[in-house]
Amino acid sequence: MPTNLPTHLGFKLIKTYSDACDLKRARQLFDKIYEPDLRTWTVLISAFTKNGLPKESIKLYTLLKKREIKPDKFVLLAVAKACAASGDILKAKVIHIDAIRYGFHSDMLLGNALVDMYAKCKCVEGARRAFDELLVKDVISWTSLASSYLNIGLPRQGLGILCEMGLEGVKPNSMTVSTVLPACSELKDLLAGRAIHGFVVRSGIGDNVFICSALVCMYASCLSIKQAQLVFDNLSHHDVVSWNVILTAYFTNKQSEKGLALFYQMRNEGIQLNVATWNAIIGGCMQNGRTEHACEILRKMQDEGFKPNQITVTSVLPACTILESLRMGKEVHCYIFRHWLIEDLTTTTALVDMYAKSGDLDLSRRIFNMITRKDTVSWNTMIIANSIHGNGEEAFFLFNKMLQSGVKPNSVTFSGVLSGCSHSRLVEKGLFIFDSMRRDHSIEPDTDHHSSMVDVLSRAGRLEEAYEFIRRMPMEPTAGAWGALLGGCRVYKNVQLAKVAAKRLFEIEPDNPGNYVLLSNILGTAKMWNEASETRKLMRERGITKKPGCSWVQVGNRVHNFVVGDKTNKQSDEIYEFLNDMGKKMSLAGYKPNTDFVLQDVDQEEKANSLCNHSEKLAVAFGILNLNGQSSIRVFKNLRICGDCHNAIKYMAKIVGVHIIVRDSFRFHHFKDGCCSCNDFW
Known part of the structure; x- marks a missing residue:
């Protein structure tokens, strides 16, 4: 029960304990104050948020409202930051409504916090509404609005806000630039990136390490590695963050040798490496097909006392698949379990994929079933796993279960399900899935989906139907479609259609030896030795050699x-x-x-x-x-x-x-x- 601890003394004590991060003691004192003033509420709400407990801040605000205390703009400002930190969009909307009710929504300080709150909650409509309610907008207002578009994957609109800001006569600051530059990277918009770089030089903010790192990343994403290196070289001070960015830039541009050389240069110059550095080099090696090198770097990382995190593990798990080392995969799994990384969805999904591609579908399924909140990627991974193992019925079942769970499928989902239908000869289900893409999910089937449908029909022996499907395709049939038909012709010994499919394949991919060998197989099985010999002769004339089996x-x-x-x-x-x-x-x-x-x-x-x-x-x-x-x-x-x-x-x-x-x-x-x-x- 509250006591008669004086409000003024209570405020001082709570602020002292809050500054010392002793929130338990601060809360105990708060509960002893009969009527805490708004300053005290603000201090304690802010303290919980600063110490990573934004939900406790929101609970305090709920208590304030229960006591029918009218908040001021500083209380609302503190709780808006708590909503931003927690990403709680429902509570965020309540705070915005309260700001309007109490007449503070036009205040620039609180209004900017509301825009930022919505941006962090990935609600661009709310951010725009809070922004439009401001009578006066400063650079923070515009930067927060641009951030809201970038946070939900709308980089082009984020750049548009920058242009709109310039037309209104508001000059971007370093925070604006470092916020918007990643949009240029994502869009690979070199023209816009150069324009922003020009502004950076003219404004004299080129020494800002965050801006320079973003510029290096932008040029690397736009395949201008020389310009990225120039920006890096012109930095007055190189910290580990800027080194990591230029390191990643080389690997992104498929220049792994230079990336590795830069990594060893960092070590020779005594640069204090961090986990992000090791992750950059491991991930870079994996992206550039240097799998064994990635494993070697991982061992060095651990030898030097660095602890792999979720990013490290997710980067290296595909190496277990590439090297076909189930034993190594199980060792990584044990590490994940020992270090409590199993709760990370990306890591767990990578484990599901590793076990499936290493041939252990049972373990893959067991880990998938442990995931409590599955996203589209995790569902897709398990659907594809069943498809490549020939469990078409299970892939179809998982697809329906995914829909029932409320997770939206994407184009990859349908590729996985159709593949499962083809391997298990589920023709009617395949046709149903294909037709439902546009009808029920507003996803336009692409060339891969059409090729998969040809495979479904071909594997079931419906070769004429598959051929007609190819002829009716709304786009130019790819090698995948003709190859699926040719494969069906091999199984069902349809020589005439095989010749048609092979002819098109020889035009589309004339250097693929598999098509010649497959046609030769079909002709040889039909005892058409002369034509089989002609196919082999054509291979020799074109200098095409069959890849040796291993x-x-x-x-x-x-x-x-x-x-x-x-x-x-x-x-x-x-x-x-x-x-x-x-x-x-x-x-x-x-x-x-x-x-x-x-x-x-x-x-x-x-x-x-x-x-x-x-x-x-x-x-x-x-x-x-x-x-x-x-x-x-x-x-x-x-x-x-x-x-x-x-x-x-x-x-x-x-x-x-x-x-x-x-x-x-x-x-x-x-x-x-x-x-x-x-x-x-x-």
Whole structure:
């Protein structure tokens, strides 16, 4: 219960405790004051916000209103800052209404705080309304309004506010410039960026480190790396922030060697690195395809006592997928768990993606189910995961669940669902999803969506319908559409349509060897040896060579690679002996080599022998020989899995009693108990 602690003394004590960040004691004293004055309310509300407790500030204001105390503009100013810090748009609107009710909304100090409050809450309509209510607008008013547009992803409108500001005769300050420059970066608007740079030089604010960093970023985004370096070199003082910006600029412009050189220069010059520096170099290496280098830098980062954060982890997780190292992925997962990073949505979504692309869909699903508040990206990741693993029904189910949860799908969502429908031959569902894009979600299908729909029809054997769909496409059909039709022609042995599709593919992407090989396969299967030979001859004349097939499997900490007929592995004798023995068992179980997948016009026995040494069979055999008590093996191949190998691995999985996962260039195949997850359609 409140006591009779004098108001004036109470105010002084509460201010003292608030300044010392002892908010618990300050609140206890506040509760002992019978009638705190408005200064006391303001001090305590501000103190909670400054100490990262804006919700407590809002609760205090709610208490003030319950006591029917009329706030002044300083109380409203303090609670507006609390709403801005918390991003609570509902409370923000209440504060704005109170400001109008008590006649303070036209006050420039409070009005600017209201505009900023709405900007931080990402409500541009509220910001514009509060801005328009101001009788006098200063540079802070205009800067806050521009920020509100930028915060909701409207950079062009944000730049428009800068122009409007100039027409009204208000001169931008350093805060305005550093706020608006990122819009030029996002839009890659070099002309606008240069105009702002010119203003910076004329105004004499070129030494501001935040402005210079924003200018470096802008020029880098606009692919003007020389200009970015010039701005950096002209800085009177280089702090770690400016170094990090120019470092990122080189990686953004695909100049990783210069980026790495700059990083080592920082170390040699004794620049005090921070976590952002390490994140910039790790992320930059990943973006430039230097995966192993990124992992090496991560080890150095930890050796030097820096603790990876969410950004580090999210940057490096794709390396586990690229290097096909599930073990490394699990180590990163353990780090995430130990350091309480699992609550970060971006990190958790990256984990879902890593496990799915490493072949462990069950773990991927388990982590996804742990996410309490899923966004569009996390839903898309799980939908695509199921699609690449051949679970079309599950992808379709997740899509409906996503809609029920109120999360809006985007174009990526539909690409994922359509891919799942194609791999599982869900034609009617695929057609429904495609038609619903424009009808129910106002998303215009692009070339990828049309190509996916061709794939849905082609995989289901509806080749004529797929061909007509291509002819009716509102845009020029891409290689993806014709390639999907050609793939369907291979499965359903439609030579005539295959020739039509291949002809278009030879025009669109004349240097892609896969199209020539696929057509040659189709012609060879149809015993049209002369035409198959002509296709091969065309490849040679154009100087096109087939990419050699390669398969690999990780055993322990080492990845073992295999090519066709490989005998370089230390266990080669064991591998071929195992395959020979396995061939006999498979024959007894009903396996017959599918010699359609051997293109040469040679006798059947020679064809059968040539199938035995394919890279995926060798990798699977090696994996089985080195199981070490495990119940599954994961094999990766750079090309589409051979049809005969696909059939053979089904038998091997059943005979040995293991779960064999093969990821080829198109999808994952799960072999178990003599069956494959793709239902023999790949």
